[in-house]
Amino acid sequence: MTSTAPDNSRNRADALPKSWNPGEVEAEMYERWVAAGYFTADASSDKPTYSIVLPPPNVTGSLHMGHALDHTLMDTLSRRKRLQGYEVLWLPGMDHAGIATQTVVEKQLAVDGKTKEDFGRELFIDKVWDWKRESGGTIQWQMRALGDGVDWSRDRFTMDDGLSRAVQTMFERLYDAGLIYRAERLVNWSPVLRTAISDIEVKFEDIPGELVSLRYGSLDDAQPHVVVATTRVETMLGDTAVAVHPDDPRYRSMIGGTIEHPITGRQIPIVADDYVDPEFGTGAVKITPAHDPNDFELGLRHNLPMPSIMDERGRIVGTGTEFDGMDRFEARVAVRERLAREGRVVAEKRPYVHSVGHSERSGEPIEPRLSMQWWVKVESLAKAAGDAVRDGKVVIHPPSQEPRWFEWVDNMHDWCISRQLWWGHRIPIWYGPEGEVICVGPDESAPEGWVQDPDVLDTWFSSGLWPFSTMGWPDNSTELEKFYPTNVLVTGYDILFFWVARMMMFGMFVAEDSAITAGKRADAPQVPFHDVFLHGLIRDQFGKKMSKSRGNGIDPLDWIKEFGADALRFTLARGAQPGGDLSVGEPHALASRSFVTKLFNATKFALMNGARPGELPARAALTDADRWILDRFEVVLAEVDSAFDAYEFGKACEALYHFTWDELCDWYLELAKVQFAGDDARVESTRVVLGNVLDAVLRLLHPVIPFVTEALWQALTGGASVVVATWPQPSGVPADADSERRLVDAQQLITEIRRFRSDQGLADKQKVRARLDGLDASGLGELRAAITNLARLTDFEPGQESTASLEVRLSGATVVVGLNTEGSVDLEAERRRLEKDLAAAEKELAGTAAKLGNDAFLAKAPENVVDKIKARRDVAAAEVERIGVRLAELAAR
Incomplete structure (x- = not known):
């Protein structure tokens, strides 16, 4: 007979909706969590701590799939640690994004025909702050939609007063230590934005151009001349040498001499340098030190003049030629045409596809340009960052990324930190009337009449302080004492160098600061984080990189609306492995949504049948199925713990997926249905076993799929929230090998019968007469009812004979299954x-x-x-x- 479920379980089942519709519950559920303070960290707590800082998204940004992956993984780690009894701080915030934000506001002004110069610096910055308050931070409500369990009470912005104080302090300390200096060096220059930009803001694209071979020197073949090839003809106006390889016999006699420049008529030297490849082209190259990185280094080696021939807008200046005032691209055509008229163009190749750096923000080709800028001397800082990994103070996951880390930090060039913008942290350098220079700290002021440097700092400077500036540094604070250093940094491997390296350099530089060391052991390694987990890039379902040009990008908010946040999160976490790219598409999201639905339906069914967590009966009182599912859960718990500890999110999700779907739902729930139909005391045992396993599974799944697990766990347990429940622990009960063997045998037998039925043309749900010989000998006698039920079998009628049979070899004996399919098959x-x-x-x-x-x-x-x-x-x-x-x-x- 069918048992009657206890009223409280049935009532809780009725409290669940008929089906899971995430759009109806997720937003309200999230706000309940925030209002309850579940994500607010307590710096006075005596719990062990676990802290993560959110890589600050740009204030101009919106949630893309890369963000969604980052946030899902960080939230998974944070929620799990909270369940494990840690005081968890996941600190959110945003980056002021100097170039991006200033560009947004300037475009708004341009609609009315205005520029920032029309308002002046102070009024323009006020307008940027107005925009930030009104329109910035779109990503914050998107984070809520994703389910980010961040501590909103500690939300930070890189231009906040506290963080600005940290930036000014760091600049002053580096300056006083001789690690910040001003010098004229080559930078990535954006003529549209009129500022230097960082390497990460330069995107290289293969574009069709031209390769032009030019004749320097005499047009008389009997007189000295050299042919060089270039893709940027206009830069020849700034040539100060021609270089050849020292061992190239074609030019050995010319080394140390000079040759006439084709346009200016100047005599420029011919120098020998190992940089030149004698096998490429003619083996001779023009050298323009002020407009090419390699030429700049060669110019330093040979003490060459470095005249700049372009202004901040990319116009030709100072050459004394008819090309002055032309845009660089206009000049490229004009210079080539003049040289062609003079017979100096030896060859032209079009199209010549080559890689050209473009400004990520403005889209135009960047111009290498000699410019007076502020720099950080990185040698000692980079060494400390490298040593932190070599000494094991910081562990990179996966280890395969370590060589890339060392290759970067061991060969790092000095860092250009100044930007020719108005929005950002103003460089705290002041100039006196007699050329004096001072650095002004946060508690200091410049003498009256002195002028502050007009430039602002690279955004990466302030974000490099993020792990400790957000916690109150340079002042002592309970947050620094409790939550710093952080435990792990989660980010994509593509910004390993640009951001991670800077945080490491700054973190090691201030390692001995009293605010950092307060309350810490003297031997504690003062690094900004102990682990660096590097995930890969998200690609589409065919393995192609997502991009606007391909049209294969996915808006995570669209997936949240269509499939629910849990399905999106499970899709991303299931595909995430250390260092590996992951492919996602709608089939993956559909599979994840099906999994969420399966979990919902299974839990609701269990509640309808009285499942509830409770104290387990003695093992001897349980069925083989009960003991088997409890033992299988212990195995999965160990796998999940091991995988999460190693940042193997995909492995943990796979283990949970297959246990939940294959073993709990497809096998144990079906076996439990048979046990629920019994009339003995083991019905109650099955209810408790099923309730306990579901309770534990929901807690294991909660970090990845928080919304559906919250609804189900509350209905199952009556508890306040799974967010503040406890992480499952091993029971310590030895596994029952005999029960496992019998269940494995039963599963094999049922599977073989189902396959045989299919071969016989029987419908899945069609009952068929059968006889099972050898069941008791195989030890499966007590599972007879379950086997016949799950295999859709009924007993033979008197006198019936088999029309088909199969033998199934099990671990203990062979079971012969006789079927009578008369009248059952068309x-x-x-x-x-x-x-x-x-x-x-x-x-x-x-x-x-x-x-x-x-x-x-x-x-x-x-x-x-x-x-x-x-x-x-x-x-x-x-x-x-x-x-x-x-x-x-x-x-x-």
Whole structure:
């Protein structure tokens, strides 16, 4: 008989909606969590601490799939640690994004025909703050939609007073230590933005251009001359040398001499340098030190003049030629045409596809330009950052990324930190009337009449302080004492160098600061974080990089609306492995939504049948199925803990997915249905076992899929929130190997019967008469009811005989299954189905055999491809044989 569920369980089941509709519950549920203070960290707590700082998204930004991945992984770590009893701080915030934000506001002004100069610096900055208050921070409500469990009470912004104080303090300390200096060096220059930009804001693109070969020196072949090739003809106006390889016999006699510049008429030297590749082109290259990075380094080695021939807008200036005042691209054409008229263009190649750096923000090709800028001397800072990883103070996950880390920090160039913008942290350098220079700290002021440097700091300077500036540094604070250093930094491997390296350099520089060391052991490694977890890039379902030009990008907010935040999060976490890229598409999101639905339906069914967590009965009082599912959970718990501890999110999610779907839902719930139909005391035991396993599974899944697990856990347990529940712990009870063996045997037997039924043409839900011989001998006697129920079998009627049979070899004995399918199968329909399947199998067999018989194909095809085709051939041959036997059996009826 069917048992009656306890009223409280049934009532809680009724409290759940008929089906899971995430759009109706997620937003309200999230705000309840925030209002309850579940994400607010307590700096006075005596719990062990776990802290993460959110990589600050740009104030101009919106949530993209990269953000969604980052945030999902950080939230998973934070929620799990909270369940494990840690005082968790996940600190959010935003970056002021100097170039991006200033550009947004300037574009708004341009609509009214205005520029920032029309308002002046102070009024323009006020307008930027107005925009930030009114329109900035779109990503914050998107973070709420994703379910980010961040401590909103500690939300930070890189231009806040406290963080600005930290920036000014760091600049002053580096300056006083001789690690910040001003010098004229080559930078990435944006003529549109009129500022230097960082390497990370330069995106290289292959574009069609031109390669022009030019003749320097005499037009008389008997007189000294050299041919050089260039893709940027206009820069020849700033040439100060021609370089050749010192061992190139073609030019050995010319080294140390000079040659006439084709346009200016100046005599420029011919220098020898190992940088020149004698095998490329003519083996001679023009040197323009002020407008090419490699030429700049060569110019330093040979003490060459470095005249700048372009102004901040990319216009030719100071050459004394007719090209002055032209835009650089206009000059490129004009210079080439003049040289062509003079017979100096030896060859032209168009199109010549080459890689050109473009400004990420404004889109135009960047211009290498000699410019007076502020720099950080990075040698000692970079060494400290490298040593922190070498000494194990910081661990990079996966270790395969370590060589890239060392290659970067061990070969780092000095860092240009000044930007020619108005929005940002103003460089705290002041100039006196007599040329004096002072650095003004946060508690200091400049003398009256002195003028502050007009530039602002690179955004990466302030974000490099993020782990400790957000916690109150440079002042002592309870946050610094409690939560710094942080435990882990989660980010993509693509910004390993640009951001992670800067945080490491600054963190190590202030390692001995009293505010940092307050309350810490003297031997504690003062690094900004102990672990660096680097995930890969998100690609589409076909493995292609997402981009606007391909049209294959996915808006995570669209997926949240269509599939729910849990499905999005599970899709991303399931695909995340240390250092590896992940491919996602709608099929992945649909699979995740199906998983969420499966979990919801299973828990609701369990509640309807009285499942509830409670004290487990003695092991002896449990069925084999009960003992098996409890033991399987112990194995999965260990796998999940191990995977999460190693940042193997995908592995943890796979273990939870297959346990929940395959073992808990597909097997144990079906077995539990049979046990619920009994009338003995073990019905109550099954309710408790199912309730306990579901309770634990919901807690394990909560960090990844927080919304549905919250609703289900509250209904199952009556508890306040799974957010503040406890993480499951190993029971310590030895596994029951005999129960596992019997359950594995039963599953094998049921699976074989189901397969045999399918081969016989029986519908899945159709009952069929059967006899099971050898069940008791195999030890499965007590599982007879479950086996016959799950295999859709009924007993033979008196006098019935088998019309088909199969033998299933189990671990202890062989079970013979006799079926009587008379009247159960439409023989003609089954024959037509089998003939159709046979034709498909024969076609596959013929196709694979033809490929394997083609010697030309075998000679070119990779070994793994050939092996796959052989496997397909073998499967097809087996299918042809199986279907043939079955058709013969039907013909004999």
